[in-house]
Amino acid sequence: MSxxxxxxxxxxxxxxxxxxxxxxRVLRQTREMTLDALAEATGLDKGYLSRLERGMKNPSIATVLRISEALEVPVAELFGERLAEHAVRVTRARDRLSLSPAGDSAHGIEALSRDGAALEAFVLHPAAEFSADGHAEHAGEELFFVLRGTVELRFADRGFVLEPGDCAQFPGHLPHRIRRVGAEPASALVAVARPPRERRGRGGG
Incomplete structure (x- = not known):
């Protein structure tokens, strides 16, 4: 061969x-397992595992089997040839879970993501008034995308009026409140990327 x-x-x-x-790396981090823990579980050197995750080493079959057992995943999944049983979850519109009904003084919330997911997503139907509970604050990063209607997103010292197709992204720890503007119904897609072990709680202030 040339x-x-x-x-x-x-x-x-x-x-x-x-x-x-x-x-x-993704499988290990999804399980909140450190390199030290994986090294202990597999009997492999931490430095070797680090180089393996960076694509600097080509593992033997024996090594792959050890890692597969430690992570409790099929070998085929490590090689991307098989999806984990619950890797993809489809929720039909008719099966979407409504966490709270929409009203003039209460946000309507429909859950999109599964429990324990690293990315929490839901459809928010903002109320006509800001929540009486005050500002929402949470860990992680939030992305707010308006699907229909007009929405006001207000922070401590400024507010933004968002139309359909507008998007805002911000750290969740910034106190914020949301309301619809006008009589027409409004809805927005909200996605929150939370750090590991963060206690879950639906947002939208």
Missing amino acids: AAARKPAAERDAARTAELGARL
Whole structure:
């Protein structure tokens, strides 16, 4: 085989090794497992595992089996050839969970994400008035995307009037309040990326 023919094969192997490393890191972090903990569970060196996650090492079958057992995932999932049983969750519109009804003084909330998900998402139907409970504050990053109607997003010293298609992104620890503007119904997609172990709680102030 010529050098030119070997180069694409080497590049493909390097890409597969990098993908395996990235997948391993995601699976480990999803389980909130440190490299130290994985090293202890597998009997492998922490430095070796770190290089593996960075795509710098190509593991043997024995190593893959150890990691698979420690992470409690099928080997095929490590190689991206099989989805975890609950990796993809589809919620039909008819099955969407309504957490609270919409009203003039209360936000309507429909859950989109599953319990324990790293990304919490819901559809918010803002009330006509700001919540009497005061400002909402939470850990993580929030993304607020207006689907219909007009919405006011207010912070401590400024407010923003958002129309359909407008989007705001901000740290969740900033005190904020939300209300619809006008008589027409409004709705927004809200996504909150929470840090691990953060106690869950639906937002929208």
